[in-house]
Amino acid sequence: MFHKLKISNLRQPIADATTVTFDVPNRLYDAFNYYPGQHLIIKFQVNGKEARRSYSLNSSPFRDEPLEITVKKVKGGLVSNYVNGQLKIGDELEVMVPQGRFYADIKKEEYKTYYLFAAGSGITPILSILKSVLYEAVESRIHLLYGNTHQDSIIFKEELDALEQAFPNRLQVVHTLSNPKVWSTWEQWKGRKGRIDEAAVEWFINQHPPIAQTTSYFICGPGAMNTGIRKALMGLDVPRELIHIEQFGGTKADDNHTIDSVDNASLEVHINGQTHSLKIPKGKTILQVMKDANTQAPYSCESGVCGTCACTLVSGTVEMKSNMALEDKDLKKGLILSCQSLATSESIVIRF
């Protein structure tokens, strides 16, 4: 269910990004409580068309601060350009309550070391976790490795600097730039250069041995970086269950990956004790076909995030444009997200 929330503030942490502050009315306070790392699904009306997107909260539920998301401008991005330019203070957006399985369950009395990895706007859920740990779990410590293109693309640089100064024994931030600008600042970049690849992860862990011996690893960045970091960590014997991953920038379409889907595949849907036989035109998702045919398909975010539309693939093959809801074990069981699935075989059978 979506709730109308008013925008109480807009600011630009860097030139290419906008932080949006929401005003949550008292009656929705409890509903909008969240774990650090979770996201909002927001319905936008852009040029008369509806578009849904999910954005991680960068605010912390442990601070007395309003809900905030931060949207980085993407070239040709419909919603990101709308937020970075057209959205105004006082506007209302339709927002679903916070959700998502990528979060830190922080306990006041815990004594832990957090290893955080972020690239670009992947910093948003990471910042929420970071602030929450600093202010709530006062014995725990954090090491953050934060990758960006160049000096001017580091979102929340000032805020991170200030936190590092305020908590010198508990927070260490290492910036790494893949393509530092020579002339953008007075001083030449003296920090680390390069992307967050496997070598960088190994270097980072070796440079920052934990004091508190209970550890957690949180990663948010583009898919390839995430898998690379996980691989590097597991190569160092970090148990898989301690590694939490969130992919941002979602859809594979952004990575110039097009799915070669089948035209006019047949679809058999088993739902609520009924069976429907439908056809899937090329490029349409299973959910779109079901909505067009007025079958009562469950769905919510339509962006591969919430998992409401998950169903079991009984036979045939599909490819998902994006998947942030299902984990490997779900995929192994044959679960798919109908809102993201394009047919890659002639005949498909699914069951809800």
Added chain:
Amino acid sequence: MPILPVEAYTSQEWFDKEQEIIFGNSWQYAGLMEDIQDPGDYITVQCGHQNIVIVKGRDQKLRAFHNLCRHRGTQLLRAVGKKQKALTCPYHDWTYNLSGELISVPEKEKEFPDLELDKICLHKASVDIWRGMLWVHPKPNAEPITEWFKGCREQMGPHDPTRLIEYPDSSYEKVINANWKIVAENFMDVYHLAHLHSNTLQMYDHANAKFGFIGDHYMFWEPHVPKYKDNLDQLMPFKRIKEMTDEYLGAFVPWLFPNFGLSETESSWSTFHAIPLGPDKTKVVVRTKLEPMTNWEYQKQSMKSYNSWHGIMGSDTKYGNQDPDDPMATGDFMAEDVYACEQQQKSLKNPLFNVTMTAKYGESTIRTFQGIIKKWMEQ
């Protein structure tokens, strides 16, 4: 009246029960964090009846395992090791990775065709780092070390031991012929400071000591006497520790339950680990860390202290003119304590042994400590 019976200090049965109940269920000191530097380095430590190995993994994380092979229970590793790739039992070469998982068994196909390697892991214990020290707990899911020491940090010295340097040859190891609780009680006995140590710890103003318990842990601080404080730069034996600003001056001397003491002064930071070996035997290991300084600075300060001491503090040892081998004539407060503890232990077997009374304030700490032991043993 004493709270614990004499047997608590003399019987093997009591000792074994303590090992199981207290030492099998509490966080215990295991060393300094720099004792384990690199992935594959390990140390072993005795926690009651259980020997525990702490090893650093390739993820730079410490892991603690009970030091026994899952095959037939042989002790897996000896003392200390460096840069091991894996942990191998000497008996039949069963090999575990640094996460404690069994990775290879010789002649597996022939001898253990049904053994599933990935189902076997060394028994886990807990390990953590707190104030630059290693701590182990024999149980795998121990409460956080910060909960165990909750409220203690604020009552202890401001020293950051991770910054201090262990001075070469400063460590001291001695087997004392006394029960570990006699050693602990001696450490907590405020009443004896002005008497047994009248000429060795006379730089402290014992009458103004502040002490008490936080949970099961004993906290203690006492200021310097004015004569020492006013001439601190002359008298202190080593370079002043940076965190020991004027407001903290004096000595913090806590006893962390069950068997670990600290002595945190203006110029040194020492650990005091009392390891129970038997009902009447305790090994004490003392290690000292100092503010980083050059050899020249070290020599200069200790010379200055040595040369000024007699003139300002005007002391002789308690029984100065007697036999130089007499522990009471060494001028070393540790030797005085060892002597007192051993004499106390000896008397426990005397049929006339009896405690008439204990001091209202200065020995209240001993009564509290015995009460804590009783509580643990009866739970």
